[in-house]
Amino acid sequence: MALEHAILVSLLEQPGSGYELARRFERSIGRFWTATHQQIYRVLKRMETDDWVVALEVGQDGRPDKRTFSVSDTGRDVLAAWLRQPVQPEAVRHDLAVKVRGAAFDDPAGRAALIGEVERYRAEHEELLTRYLAGEKRDFPDDAAPTTGQRLQHVVLRGGIAYERMLLDWLDEVLTELRKEA
Amino acid sequence: MALEHAILVSLLEQPGSGYELARRFERSIGRFWTATHQQIYRVLKRMETDDWVVALEVGQDGRPDKRTFSVSDTGRDVLAAWLRQPVQPEAVRHDLAVKVRGAAFDDPAGRAALIGEVERYRAEHEELLTRYLAGEKRDFPDDAAPTTGQRLQHVVLRGGIAYERMLLDWLDEVLTELRKEA
DNA sequence: CCTTTCATGTAACGAGTTACATGATTGG
């Protein structure tokens, strides 16, 4: 129920086309909200109908035309109203935890396969952490005096970093436990 | 796509009725997978049709009859096949992070409201951590020699604990940043 | 008496995923 709001925040930070939004959702916004381009175009259309955003046609040479969206006053009001509502409890869906508990009912071959998967998963998240840290260094250098917006973006990024570090430590514990059955 | 599998794991750990499953999903399983009773009954019906689980009618006196489900051999095979598949990347949807970034575009009154919400949210998770720790003490005492199943359940619980601790620390950081705008 | 717990569902809707579809330009 909050893809609309995530789009509003992203467009307030920087106006852009549906395509650009989709790319952002693969990157920075994707740290806390995922969405595919299909979903984004659909929601964006509804938001335009409801006057939460306004489009500006931009003809480009050498590239397809695009429609750049900005947040309207109505959109700002909608976002402000949403910010004042209670934070929804997260819907937790953690595949890996189910698998770890499920491993107790599988044979050694199954557990070996899971160990391999956990290792792969761990490597992925190690890489993600590296990218976060590189992004932090790039976007939030120590000596700069950040704006409010930057400080808030930074604290969200630090949350992502803390999460990944916690996850890596936990995955090591999981691997230790899984290997005990060898 | 894995509610079925979460149900299989839960029923392998302990057979039970739809109602009992719903209660478990509010508690321990709910740490890594959430589901309402409506969803559970619907999926359970499909699983029964596909012979992943078998039901045993249990007449009770003083209480409504119930249907206790156990995992069939087919169900075990399905679970084993799923355990061998790649872990799906999580779909991240973190309301609060969107709001924190959105706060940059709201007035002081909006930020004050968000601070209140974050505090409430923090208190909720502090309580959750307390319950996890109490559950850990109860279910996994130091001196016991645990089975494989218990060790795996324990490591999953430790993941929940690590997550909550990380979250609380991060929320403190968020509060510090939000209060700077006062 | 009234609320909570036990026990099971249906119906309608909203959100998210997967597959399909088109078409131009840039760079190797």
Place this chain on the structure above:
DNA sequence: CCAATCATGTAACTCGTTACATGAAAGG
């Protein structure tokens, strides 16, 4: 020439949520 990037969408489907519905017993 072929793959990747830019740019926008439709259609079908699955999954998840909210609302509604019923009924009995236990406990205060």
